[in-house]
Amino acid sequence: xxxxxxxxxxxxxxxxxxxxxxxxxxxxxxxxxxxxxxxxxxxxxxxxxxxxxxxxxxxxxxxxxxxxxxxxxxxxxxxxxxxxxxxxxxxxxxxxxxxxxxxxxxxxxxxxxxxxxxxxxxxxxxxxxxxxxxxxxxxxxxxxxxxxxxxxxxxxxxxxxxxxxxxxxxxxxxxxxxxxxxxxxxxxxxxxxxxx
Numbered sequence: 001x002x003x004x005x006x007x008x009x010x011x012x013x014x015x016x017x018x019x020x021x022x023x024x025x026x027x028x029x030x031x032x033x034x035x036x037x038x039x040x041x042x043x044x045x046x047x048x049x050x051x052x053x054x055x056x057x058x059x060x061x062x063x064x065x066x067x068x069x070x071x072x073x074x075x076x077x078x079x080x081x082x083x084x085x086x087x088x089x090x091x092x093x094x095x096x097x098x099x100x101x102x103x104x105x106x107x108x109x110x111x112x113x114x115x116x117x118x119x120x121x122x123x124x125x126x127x128x129x130x131x132x133x134x135x136x137x138x139x140x141x142x143x144x145x146x147x148x149x150x151x152x153x154x155x156x157x158x159x160x161x162x163x164x165x166x167x168x169x170x171x172x173x174x175x176x177x178x179x180x181x182x183x184x185x186x187x188x189x190x191x192x193x194x195x196x
Contacts, residue, residue, distance in 0.1 A: 031127050038135030038173050039093035041166030046098045050132050057128030061121040064113035070121050073102040087147050091139035097164035104157040122163055135168040
C-alpha cells in the first residue's frame with residue numbers, strides 16, 4: 001500500500017474513533033420531553049453563532065425526496081417583528097422575540113408534504129434552540145398578503161408559520177418539570193397493527 005493511501009486510512013480511522021468516543025452528546029429524548037412553548041422573552045439579544053446554529057438545524061431537516069421546500073426569513077428588527085405579530089390571532093409573542101423565523105414555502109396546495117416538511121424544519125430549529133437555552137413558540141400567520149407586503153417575498157412563496165426565538169423572561173421555563181397530564185396517554189393515541 002502506498003504511503004498516501006496508508007496516511008488517508010489512518011486519518012479516517014482517527015476521525016471515526018473521535019466520533020465514536022466523543023463525550024459531548026445531546027439527549028434528544030430529554031430535549032423533546034422538556035421542550036415547551038414560551039411566549040415571553042427577555043430583552044437579551046442572541047449571539048450570531050446561536051442564530052446560525054438555529055438556522056442550520058432547519059437547513060438540515062429532512063424533507064420528502066430531499067426537496068427542501070422552504071426558505072427561512074430570519075428577522076431581528078423589532079419593528080418588523082412587531083408588525084408581523086399583528087398578522088396572526090395568537091402571534092403577539094413575535095413582538096418580544098430576539099429572532100423571528102418566517103418559514104416560506106411553495107403553495108402547500110401542490111402536495112401535502114410541503115407543510116409536513118416545513119413542520120420538520122420548524123421542530124429541528126426549536127430543538128436546536130432549546131439545546132442552547134433559547135426558547136421558542138410557533139405562530140400562525142393568517143393575513144398572508146399583508147405579510148407579503150411587509151416582508152417582500154415573491155408571489156410563488158407562501159407564509160403560514162413563523163417562530164419566535166429568545167431567552168425566556170423566566171429562565172426557570174428551561175428547567176421546570178413538565179406538567180402532569182399535559183399530554184394524552186400512549187394508550188389513547190397509539191394502536192398496533194390495526195385500528196382499536
